[in-house]
């Protein structure tokens with residue numbers, strides 16, 4: 001199997017602020033301090049069976065400091081050298097997020113030096129011929145907002161619009177593609193339904209309210225961006241799972257329900273207010289009177305099934321429903337020893353090329369992640385980076401799989 005990609009296809013990598021920058025102070029920072037011990041204690045129960053690298057990671061996974069983002073991968077101060085690394089990997093697109101808490105550490109006060117940082121980042125990317133893909137919200141919130149209810153606060157949308165205006169006015173000269181939100185479905189379910197992430201709610205009503213708020217937040221952000229920068233392209237990064245089933249009517253019915261609730265509910269609401277859809281895909285889910293009946297042939301370090309047809313399946317299903325241009329805004333795996341990454345990227349891209357050949361309009365692929373980073377409630381042990389980070393020295397080492405990815409990016413085919 002081989003494959004080629006349309007000319008001008010955007011090859012790149014992605015990160016998010018809280019996961020790589022370091023030095024942030026937001027609602028997650030507070031939650032990490034309160035939960036680090038609990039997460040370290042529960043790690044053996046959560047991962048000793050599912051993670052193929054448990055023996056190697058158990059010391060780190062049971063150490064509470066693993067669950068504190070702290071200085072993270074030090075990207076805030078090392079971004080210049082990291083941009084060089086993107087270039088050396090032949091990558092021409094970089095997705096990153098702008099942390100609201102850094103821009104507005106206090107309500108109604110924005111930090112000009114922080115805004116300047118992102119202006120410098122975007123102009124350096126542009127000079128390096130790398131397309132910036134800023135995400136305006138990738139999960140953490142400023143503490144002053146969570147103190148009044150986070151997205152449920154009555155003025156959350158108005159506050160978000162102020163933040164969006166500030167950032168878009170500052171960066172519009174160098175930014176052509178904007179992502180409003182990252183994975184509203186993942187955030188709303190982990191934070192308001194399952195109670196795993198801050199603010200740890202298990203309340204279906206709040207869950208639905210937050211989703212409704214995020215739909216409005218997207219719409220308002222879209223309108224503000226279009227007003228301030230009419231020629232820019234605006235989308236969101238949406239988590240799309242590839243649901244698969246046999247022809248059994250029960251399985252087909254379950255698949256339709258799963259697709260509707262997880263994949264389409266949010267996109268249906270915003271389908272006319274996106275210029276492109278950002279696809280984040282990590283999972284295939286085979287429905288067989290129940291969920292997660294996967295053969296699990298190859299597993300990532302987190303125990304997630306590595307199924308290379310999953311991304312193309314998610315893309316094809318999204319194309320079939322919306323007929324909108326798409327950009328893969330996340331796809332990757334935790335693989336500290338780089339055993340599967342080159343294989344997984346290559347095979348997934350072959351399937352993606354086939355989906356494009358069959359008509360799906362995909363304009364780019366941004367691998368998750370450029371750097372090893374802080375994986376939310378899993379802390380630092382899962383290693384998603386094309387580039388490994390030594391957390392003691394913050395030294396970077398390019399993984400061999402990244403070289404293979406760089407080659408594909410350069411050739412624009414496999």
Ligand code: BGC
Pocket residue numbers: 016019182183186239280330368375
């Ligand atoms: C998130 C990233 C996360 C990745 C891997 C996505 O759902 O947007 O922040 O690191 O998955 O779990």
